Amino acid sequence: MTTEHGPSVTTTTTPRRGTRALLEVRDLEVSFATDGGVARVLDRVDLRIGEGEIVGLVGESGCGKTTLARAILGVLPTNSARVGGGSIHFQGESLLDKEPDTLAREVRGREITFVPQDPFGSFNPVFTVGAQIRDLMRWKSPALRGDRPPMGRRERQRADHARVVELLRTVQIPQPEQALAKYPHELSGGQRQRIMIAMALLPEPKLIIADEPTTALDVTIQAQILKLLRRLAEDHGVAVLFTTHDLGTAYEICDRVTVMYAGQEMESATSEAFFNHPAHPYTRKLLDSLPSRDRGLRGIPGEIPALVKPPPGCRFHPRCDRATERCARERPSTETLGHAHGVRCFHPTRPGAS
Amino acid sequence: MKLLVLVLNRTFWFFPTLLGLLVITFTISHVIPADPVAFVAGDNATTEQVEALRKQLGLDQPMHVQLYRYVLGVAQGDLGVSLYTLRPIAEDIASRLPATLELTLFAVLLSTLTGIPLGVLSAVHRNSVLDHVLRVFTVSGLAIASFWLAILLQLLFAMRLGWTPLQGRIDGFGPDTVTGFMIVDSLIAWDLESLGDALAHIVLPALTLTFPAMATIVRFTRAGVLDAINSNYVLYEQAMGFPRRAIVWKYVLRNALIGTVTQIGLIFGILIAGAVVVEAVFDWPGLGLYAVQSILQSDYNAIMGFTLASGALFIVINLLVDIIHGFIDPRESR
Amino acid sequence: MDTLRFLLRKLVEDRVALLGAVIIVALVLVAVLAPWMATHPEDVSEFHPQIRLQGPSAENFFGTDRMGSDIYSRILYGARITITIAVIAIGASVLIGVPIGLVAGWYHGWFSDALMRVSDVFLSVPQIVLAIAIAQTLGPSIENVILALSATYWPFWARLVYAETRSLKNEVFIEACIALGASPLRVMTLHVLPNIASSLIVRTTIGMGGTILTAAALGFLGLGPPAPSPEWGRMISESREFLPEAWWYATAPGLAIFLVVMGFNLFGDGLRDILDPRIRRSRRHDD
Numbered sequence: 001m002t003t004e005h006g007p008s009v010t011t012t013t014t015p016r017r018g019t020r021a022l023l024e025v026r027d028l029e030v031s032f033a034t035d036g037g038v039a040r041v042l043d044r045v046d047l048r049i050g051e052g053e054i055v056g057l058v059g060e061s062g063c064g065k066t067t068l069a070r071a072i073l074g075v076l077p078t079n080s081a082r083v084g085g086g087s088i089h090f091q092g093e094s095l096l097d098k099e100p101d102t103l104a105r106e107v108r109g110r111e112i113t114f115v116p117q118d119p120f121g122s123f124n125p126v127f128t129v130g131a132q133i134r135d136l137m138r139w140k141s142p143a144l145r146g147d148r149p150p151m152g153r154r155e156r157q158r159a160d161h162a163r164v165v166e167l168l169r170t171v172q173i174p175q176p177e178q179a180l181a182k183y184p185h186e187l188s189g190g191q192r193q194r195i196m197i198a199m200a201l202l203p204e205p206k207l208i209i210a211d212e213p214t215t216a217l218d219v220t221i222q223a224q225i226l227k228l229l230r231r232l233a234e235d236h237g238v239a240v241l242f243t244t245h246d247l248g249t250a251y252e253i254c255d256r257v258t259v260m261y262a263g264q265e266m267e268s269a270t271s272e273a274f275f276n277h278p279a280h281p282y283t284r285k286l287l288d289s290l291p292s293r294d295r296g297l298r299g300i301p302g303e304i305p306a307l308v309k310p311p312p313g314c315r316f317h318p319r320c321d322r323a324t325e326r327c328a329r330e331r332p333s334t335e336t337l338g339h340a341h342g343v344r345c346f347h348p349t350r351p352g353a354s
Numbered sequence: 355m356k357l358l359v360l361v362l363n364r365t366f367w368f369f370p371t372l373l374g375l376l377v378i379t380f381t382i383s384h385v386i387p388a389d390p391v392a393f394v395a396g397d398n399a400t401t402e403q404v405e406a407l408r409k410q411l412g413l414d415q416p417m418h419v420q421l422y423r424y425v426l427g428v429a430q431g432d433l434g435v436s437l438y439t440l441r442p443i444a445e446d447i448a449s450r451l452p453a454t455l456e457l458t459l460f461a462v463l464l465s466t467l468t469g470i471p472l473g474v475l476s477a478v479h480r481n482s483v484l485d486h487v488l489r490v491f492t493v494s495g496l497a498i499a500s501f502w503l504a505i506l507l508q509l510l511f512a513m514r515l516g517w518t519p520l521q522g523r524i525d526g527f528g529p530d531t532v533t534g535f536m537i538v539d540s541l542i543a544w545d546l547e548s549l550g551d552a553l554a555h556i557v558l559p560a561l562t563l564t565f566p567a568m569a570t571i572v573r574f575t576r577a578g579v580l581d582a583i584n585s586n587y588v589l590y591e592q593a594m595g596f597p598r599r600a601i602v603w604k605y606v607l608r609n610a611l612i613g614t615v616t617q618i619g620l621i622f623g624i625l626i627a628g629a630v631v632v633e634a635v636f637d638w639p640g641l642g643l644y645a646v647q648s649i650l651q652s653d654y655n656a657i658m659g660f661t662l663a664s665g666a667l668f669i670v671i672n673l674l675v676d677i678i679h680g681f682i683d684p685r686e687s688r
Numbered sequence: 689m690d691t692l693r694f695l696l697r698k699l700v701e702d703r704v705a706l707l708g709a710v711i712i713v714a715l716v717l718v719a720v721l722a723p724w725m726a727t728h729p730e731d732v733s734e735f736h737p738q739i740r741l742q743g744p745s746a747e748n749f750f751g752t753d754r755m756g757s758d759i760y761s762r763i764l765y766g767a768r769i770t771i772t773i774a775v776i777a778i779g780a781s782v783l784i785g786v787p788i789g790l791v792a793g794w795y796h797g798w799f800s801d802a803l804m805r806v807s808d809v810f811l812s813v814p815q816i817v818l819a820i821a822i823a824q825t826l827g828p829s830i831e832n833v834i835l836a837l838s839a840t841y842w843p844f845w846a847r848l849v850y851a852e853t854r855s856l857k858n859e860v861f862i863e864a865c866i867a868l869g870a871s872p873l874r875v876m877t878l879h880v881l882p883n884i885a886s887s888l889i890v891r892t893t894i895g896m897g898g899t900i901l902t903a904a905a906l907g908f909l910g911l912g913p914p915a916p917s918p919e920w921g922r923m924i925s926e927s928r929e930f931l932p933e934a935w936w937y938a939t940a941p942g943l944a945i946f947l948v949v950m951g952f953n954l955f956g957d958g959l960r961d962i963l964d965p966r967i968r969r970s971r972r973h974d975d
């Protein structure tokens with residue numbers, strides 16, 4: 001494991017990786033029962049993540065990023081959410097067909113781990129950080145995997161502890177042993193999020209789902225943490241699904257970007273193609289409305305539709321200049337424009353046309 | 355640090371609060387009644403007899419002197435003498451305290467051991483049949499008059515079915531007194547017959563007291579667990595694939611219990627209040643029965659002693675609860 | 689008006705709270721209509737020893753008591769006593785507690801601290817203990833029960849209002865009122881009170897249940913209105929020597945207490961869900 005790596009993480013735009021699909025979401029539909037009726041929050045969403053690939057999922061607040069992340073993990077709110085259709089395949093296996101217990105035991109926290117949006121509330125307040133990491137390792141230690149040589153419990157715990165301390169150092173927690181003895185409220189938000197990232201790496205997963213991992217933090221710390229996440233993901237060869245409102249950060253750290261609008265994914269492309277040759281009218285508007293690279297997604301004309309009674313067909317059509325009557329009738333299927341560049345639009349801007 | 359400050363603060367206020375309580379009870383018992391002595395001495399007493407009794411009890415002194423003497427006495431653990439038996443009240447209370455403590459602690463034990471798991475289950479399976487049944491149960495627990503419940507239990511289990519004794523604390527002499535707790539003492543003496551007898555006697559009064567206490571615990575535990583279940587840390591633990599049982603019974607429960615513990619003071623309030631009438635119904639020789647007997651005998655001094663003693667007990671319990679809370683809630687103790 | 693309609697609609701939706709409201713309304717109706725609903729209205733003070741301790745029948749729905757009086761009629765009249773005690777005692781507690789809480793919460797200083805310390809002293813013993821001491825000294829009567837209950841329950845309202853006033857004082861709109869030169873009295877009555885009204889109403893409703901239970905306990909201990917008053921707690925205590933044969937004697941008044949307290953508790957819980965936005969939010973997760 002190399003921990004030293006150059007700072008040049010900002011310009012990786014070529015799809016070096018991601019040849020084999022690690023995660024494949026197809027036609028996923030999720031709805032919520034709300035006071036006002038059934039909200040169709042995800043409408044036939046496709047998403048693909050290759051091995052070791054860092055994919056950014058961008059979209060305005062409420063477009064369904066967290067819902068998609070939770071659906072993949074299988075932790076949608078049990079009492080209100082329903083998966084209405086579609087499939088989620090991870091390493092070729094269908095996650096939706098697995099027993100909840102199997103999913104919790106064999107996939108979550110082992111093959112797929114999670115970095116939450118809220119480092120303040122995501123630690124259990126009444127246990128020390130060390131106790132929580134110990135429990136994570138008790139159930140998810142890589143040493144427990146079938147393909148590893150069996151170890152005695154003591155031996156395993158010692159090895160795990162050494163790894164925890166080392167990884168905490170890697171995420172720049174200065175005195176790991178002391179940090180482990182502390183309660184979450186005794187650590188700063190940045191420290192907690194670094195520890196969360198370490199915890200996401202500890203089980204040696206194939207995929208990390210990071211749901212807006214930095215929105216709760218200071219702007220100055222945000223960049224540090226994101227670079228750390230990117231570097232570690234590269235070092236460990238882990239794929240990352242990274243959710244954000246912020247196109248700037250998505251550009252900086254992602255290999256590929258998928259944009260969502262009102263519960264539908266619109267376009268998916270390498271970062272370079274996404275920013276240089278956007279094909280979907282929504283993506284174009286989005287990029288046009290950016291005053292500068294590092295501003296969030298704000299202000300394009302019109303309103304985000306309510307998801308209880310969304311516009312039929314392509315949900316963006318009421319706000320789209322190019323919309324035709326067909327757009328209001330059916331949802332476009334994905335059109336492949338170039339290498340790994342897919343767009344869901346009947347009237348995309350083709351490369352070279354702009 | 356915070357915990358230390360809290361404990362010091364509470365300890366500091368212990369004596370002023372008790373003094374305030376003392377002043378209130380003193381006012382109630384000495385200022386309001388027209389002439390307790392004449393009442394106690396009875397209608398047939400001559401004026402001389404009444405005066406002699408008055409002098410003996412120190413009630414011929416001016417009010418402030420009486421108060422001063424009373425405070426001085428209480429400071430030395432002397433609560434005066436009963437107007438009725440002329441026995442020292444402090445001794446009476448001390449001899450009856452274990453019975454009440456045994457009963458209330460038994461009820462606390464019963465209600466926490468059943469209430470906490472039920473509260474968790476009710477939250478985890480919210481809106482299930484179990485949850486609805488428990489809701490009816492908790493609402494009734496807080497609506498039922500404990501003396502009525504006591505009588506109903508007596509009617510059914512003691513009178514009709516004959517499963518338990520009607521009243522009292524033990525038949526015969528019971529084990530040698532070591533702790534004053536019948537159950538513990540008979541265990542120490544390994545007197546199984548007394549143990550069974552003590553348990554048979556305590557079961558109905560304890561159940562009566564347990565019902566409302568358990569209702570409170572179920573309610574608070576359920577609310578606490580629901581809060582925790584909807585929290586981000588539970589989402590995180592689920593997303594990281596922690597076993598469901600560990601999430602509920604370790605991570606969630608620990609958080610919910612902290613809230614429940616703060617309610618134990620309230621529960622003791624319910625229990626002490628309940629004990630007064632429940633002991634009267636079951637003839638349980640504790641503080642409550644003492645209070646009721648004193649009421650019937652218009653024994654102002656004894657009632658005052660009882661009020662002070664239960665106030666002190668209540669304050670101490672609340673102090674203990676704060677300390678326990680400080681220990682188990684890391685956010686408090688550091 | 690709109691808030692009232694909103695309240696009513698929510699109440700109708702929440703069937704449990706509605707049940708509570710129905711029970712309370714029924715209690716009031718029973719109390720008012722007792723002379724007409726009772727089958728033997730004269731039995732509140734008249735005795736018929738020759739038919740004592742008869743079981744329930746078409747003539748005496750809930751049987752007769754040790755004096756041969758009709759228990760059903762006595763329970764109806766008992767509702768009057770219960771309502772009188774609960775309403776006046778709670779009313780007095782509110783009238784004492786709210787101003788004390790307002791003043792103590794509004795002004796800082798030793799006087800506020802002292803007021804709150806005094807209320808702490810009252811809260812340092814279970815209510816029934818203090819109520820027993822007071823009622824016992826004053827002698828058994830309905831007025832003295834009311835006095836004892838008011839004297840022991842006011843600190844609850846003082847505490848509640850104190851806490852809410854303290855936190856409201858830091859709200860921008862209250863600070864604005866002060867800055868605009870409104871007198872404290874005006875701000876307190878026109879701005880603070882309306883804002884704490886909902887928690888006050890909830891607390892008062894739930895407090896009713898507790899007060900009725902305590903009042904019944906006092907009656908049971910012989911500290912309530914004297915015989916032959918049809919006070920429910922007293923009726924239960926009278927019934928004890930005739931158990932287990934005259935089971936109806938104890939059952940009917942106990943059920944009456946249970947129903948009424950249940951009514952107030954259910955209604956109070958429902959009101960809290962409707963009025964308290966904090967709890968409302970967590971309820972939504974819940975269902």
Ligand SMILES: Nc1ncnc2c1ncn2[C@@H]1O[C@H](COP(=O)(O)OP(=O)(O)OP(=O)(O)O)[C@@H](O)[C@H]1O
Pocket residue numbers: 032033034039041059060061062063064065066067068077080245307
């Ligand atoms: N538990 C729930 N019950 C009902 N509706 C929900 C629930 N959770 C989310 N929604 C709805 O689903 C939609 C998508 O929510 P989601 O949290 O996935 O958005 P998001 O893209 O993550 O937004 P943000 O950037 O603000 O985190 C929203 O309209 C939201 O109102």
Ligand SMILES: [Mg+2]
Pocket residue numbers: 065066067211212
């Ligand atoms: Mg989100």
